[in-house]
Amino acid sequence: MASLPEPVVELLGALNKLPGIGPRSAERIALHLVQSDPGTVQQLADALVHARQRVRHCETCGALTEKSPCIICSDPRRDDSIVCVVERPVDILSIEKAGSYRGKFHVLGGKISPLNGVGPEDLNIGGLEARLGKEPIKELILALSTDVEGDATSSYLSKRLSAPGVKVTRLAYGLSVGSGLEYADELTLSRAIEGRRELH
Secondary structure (H helix, E strand, O other): OOOOOHHHHHHHHHHHOOOOOOHHHHHHHHHHHHOOOHHHHHHHHHHHHHHHHHOEEOOOOOOEEOOOOOOOOOOOOOEEEEEEEEOOHHHHHHHHHHOOOOEEEEEOOOOOEHHHOEOHHHOOHHHHHHHHHHOOOOEEEEOOOOOHHHHHHHHHHHHHOOEOOEEEEEOOOOOOOOOOHHHOOHHHHHHHHHOOEEOO
C-alpha cells in the first residue's frame, strides 16, 4: 500500500466504504479506474453525481424515486387498502422482484435498536399513522427482518398501530432468521407474503 500514489490510496479508502466491497475488490477497482480512459472515468463520475442529485425519497412512502409521489404510490392499479411496511427502500425492490404483491409500501427508515441508539421516534412511524388516518388502509404487512430488533419493532408497531378495521400481519417465517430481505430469493419472498399471519 505504501508504494501506491496518494490519490490511489484515497480512492481505495472511498471505495472501501461502499457495501459489499472489501479491500481486494477496492484495490482492483481503484487500479482499473486510474488506468482507464479519462472519458470513461468522467462518465462514471457524472453518473454518480447525477444519480445522487436526482434520486430522492417519495414523500408518501419513502421509496427511492426521481419524482414524488413515486410510480408505486401513483399507480391506480395498486391496492391501496394494503400497505407493506419495510425497513429500507431497497427492501421494496426485493418484494417487487417476487412479483406477487400488488399493494403499496411504507419505509420506516430502520428498526428499533436501543443498543444503536435508535428508538421509535427515529423511525417514520408518524408518517405511517398519518397515512392510516387519510388512506383506506385495511391491512399493514410488517415485512421486517427476522432478527431480535425486527421482532421488537414488529411487536411495537402491532401494538401502536392496532385500530378497528386495520389488520396487522407479518411475513411468514419462510425467510431466513437473522437476515434481511435483500438476501431472500423471489420464491421465498412470494411464499412469505402469501403465508403472512395476523399479529395479536
